[in-house]
Amino acid sequence: MNYLYYPGCSLHSTGRAYHESMIAVFKALEIPLEELDDWNCCGATSYFSIDETEAFALAARNLELAENQSGNGNANLVAPCAACYLVLTKTQHYLTTYPDIKNKVNDALDKVGLHYEGKTSVRHPLDVLVNDYGLEEISRRVKKPLKGLKVACYYGCQVVRPFATFDDALYPTSMDRLVKALGGEPIDWPLKTRCCGGSLTGTIQEVGLRLSRALLRDAQKRKADILITCCPLCQHNLECYQGRINRKMHDHIDLPVAYFTQLMGVALGIPEKELGIQRLFNKPHFTVEAPMKGEPVHA
Amino acid sequence: MILPTFAFIYSNNKHKTEKKAVVRRIKYEAELDHNFGEHIAAHAYGERLMSCIQCGTCSATCPLSHYMDYTPRKVIAMTREGFKEEVLNSLTIWLCASCYSCVVQCPRQIHITDVMYALKREAIASGYFPRRLPIPVLAKAFFNLVKRNGRNTESWLLVNLYMRTNPFKMFKESILGLRLLLAGRMSLIPDRIKRRAELSTILKAVQAGKGASKS
Structure with missing residues (x-):
């Protein structure tokens, strides 16, 4: 195709x-x-x-x-x-x-x-990878399985709603199945399609930050090591404002946020430089032996 | 929860009025704009607006409803009844982040997000939106940037937004901007398409088509 x-x-x-x-x-x-x-x-x-x-x-x-x-x-x-x-x-x-x-x-x-x-x-690439290419073929090509890595799969709102047909609109599972095929453990997370605030973090930040915070706190409470997403705005909101949320709302959020393709690339054995991992502010660790916490963000 | 910016713009001096006066808080029928509901329902995907049963599923599922001045259910009721000024002045239509959770759960299949877009356009066209609210300013800046370049450049858009709303905020955000720049996640060079003339011909033709269909 x-x-x-x-x-x-x-x-x-x-x-x-x-x-x-x-x-x-x-x-x-x-x-x-x-x-x-x-x-x-x-x-x-x-x-x-x-x-x-x-x-x-x-x-x-x-x-x-x-x-x-x-x-x-x-x-x-x-x-x-x-x-x-x-x-x-x-x-x-x-x-x-x-x-x-x-x-x-x-x-x-x-x-x-x-x-x-x-x-x-x-x-959507998620649809292409999971439904066209197939999870079996993906898991066959995995070189570094993400053993024991607890992953919060965040879909955001606009990928699954309202016109997409490849997954459920409120509780999608494509990304969770993909993480399983890569050897990781997706956490059961009801907030996976709750809005992150979208452009409100730039316009009415008091509101935008609160929406992002609700997601980050819950993912951390459910013991996620990393949060992965399939939307550039969600990634920006959830990663870049962690320091600001911590300072303004006296929180202790420290959760690496990456794109699902980056996590996939790591499992497929692609060098981190080609995946743009060096561009993330909160560097994730993809092996369980190392502590999962990245450096705190001071944005 | 106290929201400082809101408190400044939208304070309803409830605690200051000690003397209790009889105030009429709602409009009588004759003061309403009776065609407003029909007018909004005439927009694309708005036709089911009139079939709303006021169950409140939209308000319950909306992640932003507790920051809104009227919940989505109320906005629908008010739109149908013709509370034009109140609806177009409300914060609700601008806080809607287009997450579509109400649309997929509405038992009457009303495309609430599209109704909100119709109300936003109506508010901008008639100049009703709350002053100093950055959201319509962002929308306009985006509109102009895309019209000119064919693509959006995030750095330019944000500088434009802060210059128009709150230049101080630019200094506050500059550290984050610099970090994004160093990480290669932001570019100051505007992104443009090659065939800009083609795009502007299309957009001009859309406007011309609109003018023709009206007359």
Whole structure:
């Protein structure tokens, strides 16, 4: 199967480690991955607050570029960022449900010689790895099993809700099964799809920090050694503000937060440098012999 | 829990009024905007708004409802009844972080997140949103940046946001920014697409199409 890669803006900056580790993992598993040429921003949540039709046109341009680039039209567009994934799937749903919006978007796309037909399927790397590639094949390729590592799998909100079909919307298990295949122990964690605060950590920080704190405290209480996530914003929120939460709310949070592809890469025996582990502020230890605590964050 | 910024902007001087006066706290029917509910329901995925049974599942499942001034259930009820100013002025629509947990649990399959987006757009278009609230400012800054470059550059977006809302915050955040920069997790060079003219033609055509359908 042919996969087109849609990095999204975050994976070029805050989520750079996600970009690096995902490319490395796909390479190690020998899954061909080609970047979508001249992709544009998906629109995210902010664009929808200003102009809906323009937001749909932005997302539809990417879907259409994917149709063109894949040749036969049936493209698999892999979007690792949760917001991109949601916006692209949402656009597909809306354009199918509302033909008049689709016509408006297509009228605009026609001006530059593009035409959206809806053949592209939007996929999340978690979905691709677990359902297309298969956990058996992954566990066969594991070189350094994560024995005894207790992992809190955090999906965030927008990967599993509301248009994704590959997992449950409230209690998904794909990532947990993946961690098991890598030899680790996923913890049973009811908060795995609770919101981390999203962009509120930048706008109304009093609220944003409290949402992140609730997740971190609970994961720590359940004795997680590491928290893994599949969204660049969740990773940023949960990692970078630990020091600030500790100072403002007199807490003792010290939990490494990594991308699920980084954890996978470590188990597959990929060197840490290629996975962008050096970019994390709270360095995780992936073996149980060493103490699991990283250095405290002073952000 | 005391929220300092909120307390400053949205204090309701409850404790200061010692003299008890009879105050009317709610509007009478004639003061409501009766078309407001229908108007919002006309947006994409808003059509089920009118079928809400006020069960409160959305408020119960919302991770932000305890910071909101009206819970999502109340916002729906008020929207349907036509409390236009109250709804568009409320913090609720801006606090919604689009996590969609209400959407997947609503027994009437109302797309509450999309209703919130419709209300946000309405609030921005009519200039109703609370002043000094950074969320609409962020949305506008993002909108302009993406329109110009085709992509978002996080560092530029945040500098833009802080300059417009609270320049002091930029100094507070600069340490984190520097650490991100050193870790290679932030770039100061703006990210741009190659065919920017193509994108702006598309966006202009969308606006032109809108104008044509209205007339």
